[in-house]
Amino acid sequence: SQQGCxxxxxxxxxxxxxxxxxxxxxxxxxxxxxxxAENLFRATSNHKVKExxxxxxxxxxxxxxxxxxxxxxxxxxxxxxxxxxxxxxVPMIPLGLKETKELDLLVPLKDxxxxxxxxxxxxxxxxxxxxMELRQAMRTPSRNEAGLELLMEYYNQLYxxxxxxxxxxKTLGVFFHWYDSLTGVPSHQRALAFEKGSVxxxxxxLHTQIGARQDRASLPGLNQAIDAFQKAAGAxxxxxxxxxxxxxxxxxxxxxxxxxxxxxxxxQECVFEKMTLLRAQNDFLARLQLAQEAARVxxxxxxxxxxxxxxxxxxxxxxxxxxxxxxxxxxxxxLSHYFAAxxxxxxxxxxxxxxxxxxxxxxxxxxxxxxxxxxxxxLQDPEERRKLGKAHLKKAIMKHxxxxxxxxxxxxxxxxxxxxxVLSFAHKRSLSKYSEIDxxxxxxxxxxxxxxxxxxxxxxxxxxxxxxxxxxxDLFHRLGPLSVFSAKNKWYPxxxxxxxxxxxxxGFTLRGDSPVLIAGVIPGGCAxxxxxxxxDYIISVNGKDCKWSKHAEVVQLLKxxxxxxxxxxxxxxxxxxxxxxxxxxxxxxxxxxxxxxxNKENSRKSLMNSKSASTLLVWSKKSKRSKKxxxxxxxFTAVGDNEAMY
Numbered sequence: 001s002q003q004g005c006x007x008x009x010x011x012x013x014x015x016x017x018x019x020x021x022x023x024x025x026x027x028x029x030x031x032x033x034x035x036x037a038e039n040l041f042r043a044t045s046n047h048k049v050k051e052x053x054x055x056x057x058x059x060x061x062x063x064x065x066x067x068x069x070x071x072x073x074x075x076x077x078x079x080x081x082x083x084x085x086x087x088x089x090v091p092m093i094p095l096g097l098k099e100t101k102e103l104d105l106l107v108p109l110k111d112x113x114x115x116x117x118x119x120x121x122x123x124x125x126x127x128x129x130x131x132m133e134l135r136q137a138m139r140t141p142s143r144n145e146a147g148l149e150l151l152m153e154y155y156n157q158l159y160x161x162x163x164x165x166x167x168x169x170k171t172l173g174v175f176f177h178w179y180d181s182l183t184g185v186p187s188h189q190r191a192l193a194f195e196k197g198s199v200x201x202x203x204x205x206l207h208t209q210i211g212a213r214q215d216r217a218s219l220p221g222l223n224q225a226i227d228a229f230q231k232a233a234g235a236x237x238x239x240x241x242x243x244x245x246x247x248x249x250x251x252x253x254x255x256x257x258x259x260x261x262x263x264x265x266x267x268q269e270c271v272f273e274k275m276t277l278l279r280a281q282n283d284f285l286a287r288l289q290l291a292q293e294a295a296r297v298x299x300x301x302x303x304x305x306x307x308x309x310x311x312x313x314x315x316x317x318x319x320x321x322x323x324x325x326x327x328x329x330x331x332x333x334x335l336s337h338y339f340a341a342x343x344x345x346x347x348x349x350x351x352x353x354x355x356x357x358x359x360x361x362x363x364x365x366x367x368x369x370x371x372x373x374x375x376x377x378x379l380q381d382p383e384e385r386r387k388l389g390k391a392h393l394k395k396a397i398m399k400h401x402x403x404x405x406x407x408x409x410x411x412x413x414x415x416x417x418x419x420x421x422v423l424s425f426a427h428k429r430s431l432s433k434y435s436e437i438d439x440x441x442x443x444x445x446x447x448x449x450x451x452x453x454x455x456x457x458x459x460x461x462x463x464x465x466x467x468x469x470x471x472x473x474d475l476f477h478r479l480g481p482l483s484v485f486s487a488k489n490k491w492y493p494x495x496x497x498x499x500x501x502x503x504x505x506x507g508f509t510l511r512g513d514s515p516v517l518i519a520g521v522i523p524g525g526c527a528x529x530x531x532x533x534x535x536d537y538i539i540s541v542n543g544k545d546c547k548w549s550k551h552a553e554v555v556q557l558l559k560x561x562x563x564x565x566x567x568x569x570x571x572x573x574x575x576x577x578x579x580x581x582x583x584x585x586x587x588x589x590x591x592x593x594x595x596x597x598x599n600k601e602n603s604r605k606s607l608m609n610s611k612s613a614s615t616l617l618v619w620s621k622k623s624k625r626s627k628k629x630x631x632x633x634x635x636f637t638a639v640g641d642n643e644a645m646y
Contacts, residue, residue: 023067026063026067027064027067027068030060030063030064030067031064033056033060034057034060034061034064034184037053037056037057037060038057038184038186040053041053041054041057041185041186054183054185055315057183057184057185058182058183058184058185058315058316058318060184061180061182061183061184062182062183062318062319062320062321063412064184065096065182065318066318066320066412068096089215089216089217089273089418090269090328090331090418090419090422091212091324091416091418091419092208092211092212092225092229092266092269093208093212093262093266093321093324093325094205094208094209094211094212094213095181095182095204095205095208095209095232095259096181096182096205097141097181097202097205097206097209098178098179098180098181098198098201098202098205098248098250099139099178099179099184100139100176100177100178100179100198101177102136103132103135103174103176103177104132105128105131105132105172105174106125106128106129106132108172108173108174109121109124109128109165109172110122110124110125110128112165112172112487113479116167116487116490117479117485118493118494119479124476124478124479127475127476127478130475131157131161131475134153134154134157135154137150137154138150138151138153138154138199138202141202141206143206143209143210143213144210147206148203148206148207148210149470151199151202151203151206152203152465152467152469152470153470153472154199155196155199155200155203155467156467156470156472157472157475158192158195158196158199160472160474160475160476160482161192161476162192162196162487163482163486163487163488164474164476164479164482164485164486164487165487166192166487167487167488168487168488171190171191172190173190174190175188175189175190176188176189176190176191176192176194176195176198178194178195178198178248179248180248180249180250181201181205181250182249182250182255182316182317182318183249183250183316185248185249187247187248188247189247193243194246194247196243197239197243197246197251198251200235200238200239200243200465201235201236201239201250201251203235203465204231204232204233204234204235204236204239204259204263205232207228207229207231207232207235208228208229208232208263210224210228211224211225211227211228211229211232211266212225214228216270216273218277219274219277219278222270222273222274222277223274225266225270226267226270226271226274226460227463229263229264229266229267229270229460230263230267230460230461230462230463231463231465232259232263233259233260233263233264233267233460233462233463234462234463234464234465235464235465236256236259236260236263237256237260237462237464238464238465239251239256240253240256240257240260249316252312254310254312254313255312255313255316257307258304258307258308258310258313258317260462261300261303261304261307262304262321262325264300264460264462265297265300265301265303265304265325265328267460268296268297268300268456268460269297269301269328269332271293271297271456271457271458271460272290272293272294272296272297272332274458275289275290275293275457276290282346282347283347284343284347284350284354284358285357285358285361287339287340287342287343287346287347288339288340288343288361288362288365289455289457290339291335291336291337291338291339291340291343291365291452292336292365292452292453292454292455292456293455293456293457294332294333294335294336294339294452295332295333295336295451295452295453295454295455296454296455296456297328297332298328298329298330298332298333298336298454299454301325301326301328301329301332302329304325305322305325305326305329308321308322308325309322319410319412320410320412320413323406323407323409323410323413324410324413324419326406327403327406327407327413327419327423328403330399330400330402330403330406331399331400331403331422331423331426333399333451334395334396334397334398334399334400334403334426334427334430335396335426336451336452337392337393337395337396337399337449337452338392338393338396338426338429338430338433340365340389340392340449340452341389341390341392341393341396341430341433341437342389342433344385344386344388344389344392345385345386345389345433345437349379349380349381349382349385350379350380355376355379355380358379359375359376359379362375362379363375364453364455365452365453366450366451366452366453367450367451367452367453368450368451369450370388370391370447370449370450371447372384372387372388372447386437387446387447388447388449389437390434390437390438390446391446391447391448391449392449393430393433393434393437394434394446394449395448395449396430397427397430397431397434400423400426400427400430401427403423404423404424404427407419407420407423480515480539480547480548481514481515481547481548483514484515484537484547484571484573485547489573489574490573490574490575491571491572491573491574492571492572492574493571494539494569494570494571495531495569495570495571495572496567496568496569497530497531497532497567497568497569497570498530498565498566498567498568499526499527499530499532499565499566499567499568500526500530500565501526501561501565501566502525502526504522504525505526505646506525506526506527506558506646507521507522507524507525507526507527507528508520508521508522508525508527508532508646509521509646510538510551510554510555510646512551513549513550513551513552513553513554514547514548514549514550515537515538515539515546515547515548515549516537516538516546516549516551516554517535517536517537517538518532518533518534518535518536518537518538518570519534520534521533521534532568532570533572535572535573536570536571536572537570537571537572537573538554538568538569538570539569539570539571540567540568540569541554541557541558541566541567541568541569542557542561542566542567543567544557546569555646558646
């Protein structure tokens with residue numbers, strides 16, 4: 001049977017509807033302002049005007065951000081007023097994704113393939129389009145696990161793009177355009193590192209959005225929020241440690257430090273909320289612990305506020321963020337004093353058995369010792385407990401009022417009813433507790449309560465991105481094994497050699513696989529006659545592509561040739577004519593060009609490369625492979641444990 005609609009809920013919904021409409025109007029207005037400001041920013045060459053416009057853009061964009069968040073907030077919670085619950089959810093700060101322009105790589109990559117790889121660029125159109133479709137998709141990831149995997153997949157694919165198409169000494173000539181996440185100011189660079197860094201930033205930002213969307217009134221929701229904010233902190237931290245010289249402010253070291261701290265603070269806030277859900281509230285020690293958790297949240301938010309007030313960050317962070325962080329810092333300080341008062345006033349004096357444990361906990365509870373009698377006397381005397389509790393409540397009320405005052409200074413936050421609700425609910429709760437324990441005949445001056453020592457039972461973790469969880473295959477696999485066919489290697493044009501088989505075989509030694517290397521040529525043998533050289537790679541046998549072929553496959557193809565001989569396609573790497581002399585350093589060169597100073601992002605790359613570095617000529621590492629190279633049935637002489645003569 002259909003139930004009638006609750007009239008109260010009905011008016012709530014229509015209120016929400018009106019607010020949505022109002023926000024959408026404001027968003028449209030801000031969008032028009034942004035378009036105008038962006039046009040001016042592009043058109044003017046006057047430095048002063050540019051600065052002013054950039055600042056205006058920053059405000060417009062932070063307004064847009066908050067309006068969109070407010071909309072998100074409205075869309076995600078119809079039941080805005082959950083007043084009775086201790087675990088009423090305070091809004092968190094999510095980040096908007098960086099936007100990027102479309103990128104057409106069809107011509108540059110086709111050109112590079114024909115110039116560098118000597119192949120028909122047109123044959124790779126399918127792969128190039130697939131890559132471009134992946135890039136297009138990652139511009140608008142869904143706010144869930146699938147969206148995160150999409151960003152990871154694209155990030156991992158960039159490793160291959162880098163190795164295949166970005167030589168150390170030059171760029172593709174394409175610009176990567178990205179907009180600043182907070183100000184919307186456009187930046188562009190030719191360095192692929194800028195693209196990688198921006199994707200990494202969006203990975204962090206997407207985690208913040210997922211964290212902010214969770215329903216934190218339930219334990220699973222809280223745990224997911226904690227996980228999301230920890231991973232966001234990890235992504236921003238990884239970005240800060242591995243990329244430098246970013247052209248946009250949101251990726252500067254100062255901004256990233258601030259974002260990591262903000263995420264850690266949001267985790268700490270969730271940990272506090274988790275405790276209010278899990279712990280038996282009426283127990284003395286549990287309440288002391290809650291007070292210390294709240295003090296810890298206050299402490300981390302005050303750190304964030306300090307970071308946001310620094311010169312390079314201050315003019316850039318949206319005013320509403322700075323205010324929100326300051327409000328939270330005051331709010332949690334108030335809560336720490338409130339829970340201290342509740343522990344003292346609502347819990348019975350300890351029994352003799354409990355006294356020792358409570359005294360021990362109370363010893364480490366305050367930053368400085370409260371004035372008055374010894375702890376033992378204080379804990380056992382209800383009147384002394386009430387006095388100290390009253391002092392804590394007085395401080396709590398002052399801090400609640402301070403939080404509400406700061407909240408009132410920010411126009412955008414004033415519109416956030418949820419935050420307003422939380423602050424006034426907590427304030428009223430402290431006031432009513434105060435009036436409950438306040439006696440008319442109290443003639444003593446309420447003392448100054450010492451602050452509570454911050455302490456947490458769950459330290460936030462900064463969880464670095466785990467790139468290996470999303471497996472990708474190199475889209476440009478057909479170009480051949482990366483150990484040889486990469487942007488940093490150069491080779492002479494492929495040669496076709498016709499080879500006859502002599503009485504003693506072909507007269508060369510082969511080594512390794514994918515691609516198989518001619519490791520030695522016997523002077524005067526058939527191979528030498530045909531013009532094969534030590535250091536040549538076999539890329540085809542009788543027209544069959546062998547770039548990816550294993551040792552045994554190539555040997556099989558050679559064995560099956562009859563009297564008419566065999567056509568072999570080979571290439572020689574430039575600089576590898578004498579394999580022993582390959583400069584190993586050159587093989588591990590990394591492509592910075594602009595944004596990257598040769599820091600860890602590069603060394604991670606060169607480690608990945610150096611497994612296959614030095615064009616596979618550092619054979620000592622390859623001895624595992626080599627067992628494949630002794631084949632009976634082909635006349636050969638052993639030439640060391642990892643080569644075989646044919």
